[in-house]
Amino acid sequence: DAGVIQSPRHEVTEMGQEVTLRCKPISGHDYLFWYRQTMMRGLELLIYFNNNVPIDDSGMPEDRFSAKMPNASFSTLKIQPSEPRDSAVYFCASSDGTATYEQYFGPGTRLTVT
Amino acid sequence: TQLLEQSPQFLSIQEGENLTVYCNSSSVFSSLQWYRQEPGEGPVLLVTVVTGGEVKKLKRLTFQFGDARKDSSLHITAAQPGDTGLYLCAGRSSSNTGKLIFGQGTTLQVKP
Numbered sequence: 144d145a146g147v148i149q150s151p152r153h154e155v156t157e158m159g160q161e162v163t164l165r166c167k168p169i170s171g172h173d174y175l176f177w178y179r180q181t182m183m184r185g186l187e188l189l190i191y192f193n194n195n196v197p198i199d200d201s202g203m204p205e206d207r208f209s210a211k212m213p214n215a216s217f218s219t220l221k222i223q224p225s226e227p228r229d230s231a232v233y234f235c236a237s238s239d240g241t242a243t244y245e246q247y248f249g250p251g252t253r254l255t256v257t
Numbered sequence: 258t259q260l261l262e263q264s265p266q267f268l269s270i271q272e273g274e275n276l277t278v279y280c281n282s283s284s285v286f287s288s289l290q291w292y293r294q295e296p297g298e299g300p301v302l303l304v305t306v307v308t309g310g311e312v313k314k315l316k317r318l319t320f321q322f323g324d325a326r327k328d329s330s331l332h333i334t335a336a337q338p339g340d341t342g343l344y345l346c347a348g349r350s351s352s353n354t355g356k357l358i359f360g361q362g363t364t365l366q367v368k369p
Binding site: 147174176185186188191193198199234236238240243244245246247248249250251 | 288290292297298299300301302305307345347349355356357359360361362
């Protein structure tokens with residue numbers, strides 16, 4: 144089985160530009176999570192979905208961030224406008240919602256905003 | 258707010274040494290997971306512990322869940338350079354359906 148797929152793997156953009164990160168979860172998984180990882184703050188949960196519905200978006204930093212999951216096989220995380228402090232590695236993870244909610248992570252998107 | 262504190266944050270040891278990483282909280286978790294992350298990759302699940310006092314072994318790695326389900330430890334015997342990486346513990350609250358609380362991580366470097 145293919146794992147969680149993220150694109151692009153690397154993104155370099157200028158401050159003020161729109162950035163869209165993409166994720167394809169593992170087939171059959173009904174939970175999808177977006178995380179951000181930095182040296183200073185570690186791994187932070189931004190938002191998660193269950194059956195395509197956003198459940199908890201309390202980790203989304205501000206209105207510049209938005210996430211959608213139009214169907215069970217695709218999700219996007221959008222930053223508009225981007226700022227240098229958004230530079231980080233963004234991970235998508237999925238889970239099949241078993242009792243222990245084990246999560247499977249994608250390879251991440253390294254975002255650099257100049 | 259539930260927090261998981263990991264210690265130490267950084268560990269640099271020689272090949273063959275033993276080490277223990279701790280993950281502590283004041284909150285009770287219904288399960289706790291350990292992940293390992295290598296540079297340029299996402300975290301990969303190593304183990305899940307569910308029952309208080311539970312011990313699981315994965316080759317040279319031994320994981321324990323505290324009796325009160327508030328803490329956990331990871332012990333590595335005879336560490337090897339391939340064990341190098343970031344180790345993350347993550348707990349699932351009993352009151353939450355899917356969210357994991359991650360610790361800040363322990364960066365382990367094993368020198369040959």
